[in-house]
Amino acid sequence: MSILDTIEQGNEPEQGLKPRSELTARELLRDVGSVLRMSEADVAKLGQLPQDASEDQTMIINMGPQHPSTHGVLRLMLELQGETVLRCKPIIGYLHTGMEKTGEALTYLQGGTNVTRMDYVSPFNNELVFSLTVEKLLGIDTDIPERAVWMRMLLSELNRMSSHLLFMATNGMDLGAVSMMIYGWREREEVLRFFQKVTGLRMNHNFIRPGGVAADLPAGWRDDVLHLLELIEPRLDEYDVLMTGQPIWRERLQGVGIITAQEALALGATGPILRSTGVAWDLRRDQPYLHYGQLDFDVIVGSYGDAFDRYAIRLNEIRESMKLVRQILDRMPSGDYRIQNKKVTPPPRARIDESMEALIHHFKIFTEGFKVPEGEVYMAIESPRGEIGCYIASDGSATPYRMHIRAPSFVNIQCLPHMMRGGLVADAVAIISSVDPVLGEVDR
């Protein structure tokens, strides 16, 4: 029976709200429900509010999909009582282009161009998890040259910095700290400039590929990275002065959008959201991939699970990433940047003129692609937004039989109703911003 029928029959169940402290996490998530479980059609049938709206009348309004603070095309159906948010339902799918279906038609070499467009703010992480999965299926995951592994770490850490800088910018913009928006974009642009020098593109690089990376680092890359670090380090201290200690900023964020560790675990939230509740879970440290196990860095955790913790975690994760980048610079080995396996790696251009086999391999790799043994595997890495995972089932052909990306934002936006419950509409903006969803990845 839909909620409408119950209302029409006049026996609508009481929607009294118990104080949050009296509820267990399980009750919060299921019985009382912060999630508004109504279809759009049902809401449309509700129609206009009566003229003499009584005090306990609730109202359902849409926020988005074109609202500037929804970071793309997220739409929230909010049930309000006055200015208080009672329940909420995130409505997604506006950016859905069937990328998982497209992935089934692309060869493993072309697949990178597809996955890199999912989380367009941290494309290297998408490419990395896809490549790691394909390499695992091929059984070449231990043969990747050292330089390629360290280059992958360098790029994914710089990408974490650029992604968190973008968060700084949008978080500032959402809360009215417009100077912060300009500063965040400016610093991010410096990182993207380095990406452009290395890969030729600012975003959507398709640079990390199964078997290694697409090209070696350009001449002078070390100076560029050092320059970048020197530039950003004092700017982060400026952010602290501008935002972290500032009373307005703290008032807007502290105690807003609280989520407990129990709720975060139950909802499957990962990344800064889980860490803001005090659970120190970072795949780089806890299930190390690449060579993260050899590096020294701290996992930043919060203690209150509020929007301010998530802001502070991301700010300090930029510092940790810079620490990692410095260590990577010291240890970057020389050598080959992609695996010398002729079935996976196309031959260099010069060899095609000399060798018939090289020509055949080149032709076969770019027309048919390489075949991947039958099997299925799930690999996960720590993206700036949480655990990004890739599940590939292969049937032994040159295209994945099924390619699924476990997108951290897709799972994380389920936290929104629970964070917003009982808060103000104005705080809803701060909460969406603190979850930092990328809608390209949510909808895929």
Next chain:
Amino acid sequence: MSESELHGCPVVDRLGQQVLFAPRARYQSVIKSLLADGYEMCIDLTAVDYLIHPGRSLPAGVQPERFEVVINLLSIAARARLRVRVQVPEADSAIATLFDLYPGTEAMEREVYDMFGIVFTDHPDLTRILMPEDWDGHPLRKDYEIGRIPVQFTVAQASAAQATLGATP
């Protein structure tokens, strides 16, 4: 491929990853036991349509079916992962929901329902999540044509537009 057993289900090592094959009838109770074992997070829930690849390797006693629901569990304390695969037949493509055990599977199960048409019984809000509410078909099924572009405009709207155009010669 080494085989062992957990909660009466075969567990197989696939490329260093543990895969448990749960029967559909006992699926919910097996996951419940795993939750009690310390797998406190359901990281991922997805499905595969094995329509055109029926000959996959499965442990003895597991009957291959068209659909397979794949769940990735994570234990933070043990730093361990476990993948659970459940066979779901085409004729009766329904399976119990995990919402009561892991509330975070709500969106993932809606996505699988949307993309594969697998019904999760007792799910609180089993509606389409990515596709429009009135969409026909389930796009990630293997018999769903790729490149099929539906016409977005209805006849009524078209004739209304023509009438407007016709009214102002």
